Every structure is written in C-alpha cells, then in structure tokens.
Amino acid sequence: xxxxxxxxxxxxxLAPILRRMEAQGEGFLAVxxxxxxxxxxxxxxxxxxxxxxxxSHIEDLINPWSYRISxxxxxxxxxxxxxxxxxxxxxxxxxxxxxxxxRQASLPPQQPQSVYIMAGGLGRRLGELTRHIPxxxxxxxxxxxxxxxxxxxxxxxxxxxxxxxxYKASVIREYFGDGHRFGAEIRxxxxxxxxxxxxxxxxxxxxxxxSFFVMNGDLLTTLNFESLLHFHEEKEAAGTMCIHExxxxxxxxxxxxxxxxxxxxxxxxYHKYFINAGIYVLEPQVLALxxxxxxxxxxxxxxxxxxxxxxxxxxxxxxxWQDIGHAExxxxxxxxxxxxxx
Numbered sequence: 001x002x003x004x005x006x007x008x009x010x011x012x013x014l015a016p017i018l019r020r021m022e023a024q025g026e027g028f029l030a031v032x033x034x035x036x037x038x039x040x041x042x043x044x045x046x047x048x049x050x051x052x053x054x055x056s057h058i059e060d061l062i063n064p065w066s067y068r069i070s071x072x073x074x075x076x077x078x079x080x081x082x083x084x085x086x087x088x089x090x091x092x093x094x095x096x097x098x099x100x101x102x103r104q105a106s107l108p109p110q111q112p113q114s115v116y117i118m119a120g121g122l123g124r125r126l127g128e129l130t131r132h133i134p135x136x137x138x139x140x141x142x143x144x145x146x147x148x149x150x151x152x153x154x155x156x157x158x159x160x161x162x163x164x165x166x167y168k169a170s171v172i173r174e175y176f177g178d179g180h181r182f183g184a185e186i187r188x189x190x191x192x193x194x195x196x197x198x199x200x201x202x203x204x205x206x207x208x209x210x211s212f213f214v215m216n217g218d219l220l221t222t223l224n225f226e227s228l229l230h231f232h233e234e235k236e237a238a239g240t241m242c243i244h245e246x247x248x249x250x251x252x253x254x255x256x257x258x259x260x261x262x263x264x265x266x267x268x269x270y271h272k273y274f275i276n277a278g279i280y281v282l283e284p285q286v287l288a289l290x291x292x293x294x295x296x297x298x299x300x301x302x303x304x305x306x307x308x309x310x311x312x313x314x315x316x317x318x319x320x321w322q323d324i325g326h327a328e329x330x331x332x333x334x335x336x337x338x339x340x341x342x
Contacts (some may be wrong), residue, residue, distance in 0.1 A: 004030060005032055006020060008062075016045065016049065021047075041062070049319050070090070071091075074099075086101050089229055090304065115162065115214075116164060117146070117214075119164060121167065122135075129330065134204070135217070158213065159183060163186060164189045169188070186337075207335070209284070213229075213280065231313070238312060240282075241280055242280065243274040289301060322336075
C-alpha cells in the first residue's frame with residue numbers, strides 16, 4: 001500500500017481511518033478504489049467535523065475535489081500550504097505516490113518571544129457550566145481545554161506563554177502555576193475588569209521583541225503554529241488573523257426570479273463563509289493602537305490596523321478547529337473526546 005493512502009471500502013466506519021492517521025502521524029489520507037484510482041482525500045479535520053455532525057461513514061466525508069497533481073506537472077508544482085501532502089496521479093488518474101511539497105525557500109521564521117492566551121472571559125453563554133470554573137478550564141477527557149492549548153504551543157517550541165485572566169483567575173493560577181510542569185514559562189496578566197479579546201494586550205509592560213501569538217482560550221485546534229508564523233513573516237504582515245471555513249445550509253428551497261418569472265429553484269443550498277477563528281500573529285508596533293485599560297475586541301483592533309494602513313492578512317486553517325463558546329459546542333466536543341477514547 002502506498003504511504004498515506006487508504007483503500008475505499010463501502011460503509012467503512014471512521015474509527016479505523018482515524019487510528020491509521022494517528023499511527024502515521026499525519027491527519028491526511030488519499031482514498032483510492034480497487035483499481036488504485038484516486039477518489040479524493042480525507043483529513044482528520046473532516047472526520048472530526050463529521051462526528052460532530054452525526055456522520056459516521058467515509059462516503060460522507062471524502063473530498064473529491066482536493067488538490068492533486070499529475071506526474072507531468074510535478075516539477076512545476078506549488079503547494080497551497082507549505083509542507084502539504086499532495087497525491088500524485090498518472091494520466092489515467094491512478095495514485096502513484098503521496099509527496100510532501102515545500103514552497104520556495106525563504107528566510108526561516110524567527111521564534112516569537114511570547115504567546116498570549118485570552119482566558120479571562122465570563123463564559124455567560126455556557127450557563128451553569130461556568131458557575132464554578134472559568135470557561136478555559138472546562139474539562140475534555142482528562143484535561144481542561146486550556147491545557148490542550150498550552151500543550152500545542154509547547155509542542156511547536158513556543159514556551160513563553162502569558163495567560164490573560166479575570167473571571168475566577170485563581171482556578172487557572174492554581175492549576176498551571178509557573179508552567180514548569182507543562183514545559184512552559186507561564187506568566188499572568190490579570191484584568192481588573194473584562195477587557196475583551198484585545199484589550200488585555202494594553203496591560204503589557206514590556207512589549208515583545210518580535211512577532212507574537214494571541215489566541216482565545218476556548219478553542220481546540222490541530223493548527224500548525226509554525227506554518228502560521230512562517231506565513232505571517234512571508235507576508236511581512238503587521239497582523240495575521242486565522243480564518244476557518246463555515247458552511248451553513250438553508251432549510252428551504254431558494255427560488256430565483258426575474259420580474260415574477262421563475263428562473264430556477266435551488267433546493268436547500270449551502271453557503272460557505274470564512275469566520276474569524278480567534279487565533280492571531282501580531283507585531284509589537286500594533287500595541288501602539290491600544291489605549292491602556294481600554295476594553296477592545298480583536299476585530300476592532302484589526303479595523304484600527306486597516307485604518308492605520310498597516311498590512312493585515314488572513315490565514316486559512318485547514319486543520320481541525322472547534323470553538324466551545326456555546327453549550328452545544330462544548331457538548332459536541334465532549335462527544336468527540338468520548339468517541340476517541342472509546
């Protein structure tokens with residue numbers, strides 16, 4: 001069997017596919033039929049999203065339009081993202097190999113001095129779930145959400161982490177301490193009143209010396225933070241905002257008309273949007289746009305960057321991403337963790 005490939009079987013459950021991905025250390029598989037024809041690809045992001053939506057079989061989640069290249073075009077191929085796994089097919093569409101494509105070499109990214117995680121929200125939308133603990137400390141499996149976030153940054157080599165806290169800050173401080181148990185150096189910025197998702201940055205007394213991450217503390221993602229940083233520096237951005245694809249299906253048929261004449265009917269169409277994913281890379285100069293102690297959310301800060309003519313860019317997250325800001329989202333994430341551990 002070709003590495004990073006999986007032979008299609010009708011009605012196959014998703015569990016063995018996800019186990020195969022975990023064993024090979026990549027959340028990607030090219031799906032082929034009995035004749036080695038490429039049917040499409042499937043990623044861990046699509047599997048987890050399918051589980052959250054109640055889908056349990058591979059047929060629902062194969063992407064037949066995913067990026068692939070022919071053997072003839074291989075010398076000129078450029079990946080959509082750096083280090084992307086790409087199926088290579090022959091003229092008949094048969095899979096020959098799966099390769100990792102790198103973009104043209106450029107200056108290596110510099111490790112940022114700091115990571116700032118916004119962990120001070122009240123979590124009102126979660127109701128009773130956050131009566132006694134702050135939202136980032138809600139448990140998933142055997143760890144709180146914030147623990148997974150810190151582990152992800154440490155795994156990518158980013159260990160200087162500042163937690164911006166407010167609501168029930170003592171719960172977070174007692175769990176994480178100075179961070180040495182987690183392989184990190186953890187400091188705290190404590191808000192005297194809620195300052196939003198950007199306002200806490202105005203409390204920084206010594207600005208970072210280089211690019212730094214900002215992330216909401218109520219997210220789960222398998223995002224490659226090094227790739228995000230590389231994109232930010234390659235674009236020479238002052239601010240980079242991560243975005244994530246969000247699909248919404250209308251529950252009705254849409255009727256297209258002109259002067260009362262029916263031109264066509266689109267049955268329960270899907271609409272695709274790109275939403276703010278709550279993860280950012282900023283340059284120190286952006287901090288000058290903040291007023292000390294001013295409540296401000298990150299979208300408003302990006303508006304100020306645009307008005308100041310600072311270069312801003314959007315980075316699409318193709319990996320798994322899940323917000324837990326609403327009770328139904330948190331319950332869906334719990335089901336996912338329960339399913340993975342079963």
